[in-house]
Amino acid sequence: MAGPVSLEAAQHVHEAAAAAATTAGGLYKPKALTQHEFETLKTLCEIIVPGASKGSSAEFIDLLSSQNPEMAAIYTGGIAWLDEEMKRQYHADFLTAKGEQRTEMLDKLAYRKNMTAELGPGIRFFDWARRMTVDAYYTSAAGIKDVGYMGNRALKEFKVPQEAIDYAVKRSPFA
Secondary structure (H helix, E strand, O other): OOOOOOHHHHHHHHHHHHHHHHHOOOOOOOOOOOHHHHHHHHHHHHHHOOOHHHHOHHHHHHHHHHOOHHHHHHHHHHHHHHHHHHHHHHOOOOOOOOHHHHHHHHHHHOOHHHOOOOOHHHHHHHHHHHHHHHHHHHOOHHHHHHHOOOOOOOOOOOOOOHHHHHHHHHHOOOO
């Protein structure tokens, strides 16, 4: 994918994921990932955006991955790298590691300044996973509700909160 997913395309994927869960008795069955990879992805999505499971972010990513071999390889390879690195450092895969161990690992992967030959694949994967999780969540009904989006409607009046004006003026070079 070259850029963000359009809202129309994202809504189509969300509908397809919901339909897949409905036909499977209410539980989504992974299409591109193994059950372990899918559970790891769900956990990772939830860490990236608390509440991501309400927006079916992991389902969204898995369904897209099932239609795109390159994307599937990014996730299967990235999750495999993450599990191996967690085992090397903490003797547990990502799912079974302690919360603070997960956080410590993701803190390393969250910043490009930590780029080394050893961490490079994980940093690139985590960057991809973050972007896709955010796209998936904030195009879902739960994510749209979370930001309070009301649709493209005309406003009779738009009022900027005074605290926002004060904040901008205080930091202005002309203040």
